[in-house]
Amino acid sequence: MSTATTGSTGYVNPTGDFRRDQRYIETRITADGRDGYPVEADRYRLIVSRACPWANRAIIVRRLLGLEPVLSMGIAGPTHDERSWTFDLDPDGRDPVLGIERLQEAFFARYPGYDRGITVPAIVDVPTGKVVTNDFPQITVDLSLEWTQFHREGAPQLYPEHLRAEIDAVNRDVFRDVNNGVYRAGFAGTQEAYQRAHDRLFARLDALSERLEHQRYLVGDTITEADVRLFTTLARFDPVYHGHFKCNRQKLSEMPVLSAYFRDLYQTPGFGDTTDVLHIKQHYYGVHRDINPTGVVPAGPDLSGWLEPHGREALGGRPFGDGTPPPPPVEAEVVPAGHRPV
Template identity: 65%
Template sequence: MGEGEGNRAYGHKPFKRSRSHFSDRITADGREGWPVEAGRYRLVVSRACPWASRALVSRRLLGLEGALSLAVADPLQDDRSWRFTLDPDGRDPVLGISHLAQAYEAREPGHPGGVSVPAVVDVPSGKLVTNDYQQLTLDLATEWTALHRPGAPDLYPEPLREEIDEVMEDVYRDVNNGVYRAGFATGQAEYEEACAGVFRRLEWLADRLAGQRYLVGDTITEADIRLFTTLVRFDPVYHGHFKCNRWKLAENAVLWAYARDLFQTPGFGDTVDFDHIKRHYYQVHTGINPTGIVPLGPDLDGWHTPHDRERLGGRPFGEGTPPGPVPAGEEVPAVPAAGA
């Protein structure tokens, strides 16, 4: 997942997420040696990982599927971390490697730190370019514009960036990362502080979203993407596995409707694989769930039920249009419709 995650030993130190070790940027002018170029790079993700899922959503909304190819790792890791066992012969068909670690090693032999997703790999050299999940999606929105599809939304509009950044910082600290601080806590006080912070922020978000359809402005922005990838995992894993159980997402009318609204928007729900999500968290985090048992619930039918958020107005894609169909080979199993 993002830096600092995985099947690690849990001591008595508070959970702290590591910084991305490789923070090169792929830019329109190539100022860091990595110019935006169709077909040159490969995005490596796990559909289990919320940080990687941001990139999946952004790539779909912006129509970058044809310019930035996709490699999906197995949700279950081995001692070398993310692996390509979902592909024929256990190798990524473009990079020709069995483990993402090989791209890290090609970039910096013996590099410190773990192997995280999302990662962008330079196809010609086989070297990792970046694992900076915070910057990656911002650059997809602002540096890759020449390769965006016609009608692509502006996910990081310049007039709103200060407000978007402020909201995202609060959401990251208390929600995106807060659930991990609660889940990986090794002391009662540490857990209670993190868990309380998660729900304080969720209640603040519910108040904010009660009267507006999206977090900032009247269109979908990067802020919505970053909140969605945590909310969609909340009831399946964070509520039970990470003990963030004061209430379920489905018990908060505003946030549940907001999350369903986004899930039903092309580019969001069609990137979500609940099977990968549940198997990864419950089977990889053996320090928290030593039996490796994956729970049967919760019932996922509700994601397709009406959300009634249209009454708040808003224009999901601004002056743009919805993305097209999911490309062949990138489909994920759909959540069963209610009553199915």
């Protein structure tokens, strides 16, 4: 898994199908604090790596909802070893708020001998230094539903009640065949397992293209949680999944509807300006040594097309519904120059 340590440097399943360990810490931070962790300003720290698609979701949602003033964010480097993500981007190699060198320390503080993946995104309770949750699908939903008292004025409804069942259905298909499907192709250990994952992935992408041909967003006429979840995989498709994971029937840039849909989101505040392509490439090509033994990071591809007009406005839709775009990212969280097409 690109987002978790595993106790070894191997990711490919030599017997066939890749199986993702989905045993996450299911503790929730809620408005009523029923799990012992109530929503509070300045109490928690969201730990991410910009390389990770699951963490990228949390970065986008936090930004769209305007939670930066109350939920701080620590950014780990793009690579990790068998033990943990590390804070090597910080000057002294320690997270400046938690004071730790490795995310593993926060997991062990709560669960000594924790034997599952040390994954991002994770939310840490700052006063105790203990991890609260790394349940990435629930984290973004709870940011939308439980943190409402701290949403910015004009925050969009990313998980509106009247669309929730449809969003959940789309998310299930997208996770199975696309979000996780690229990993099932990339980490397959037999030709047959790879072919199954490859075919399922592109069948779903074809279905998504049909769905999006006449509507601007996946569900309803505004951006929702479903769009956030698909976007982070599409952002990594041409830079890493097409070549590194052998998802190469076509590039995203060769799929007209999905490419335009992606460009529309990429050019929307909160999406492209949180996407770090350099970190993405450094992670996948540097960490998955059983796929890329040399660790050499490719120079390409040319992603300048991400900035080309998309024409999706013609389909109508209102990106933020009755809300407004988020303000520019805070200075400390700006993706460095040269890490994405501008």
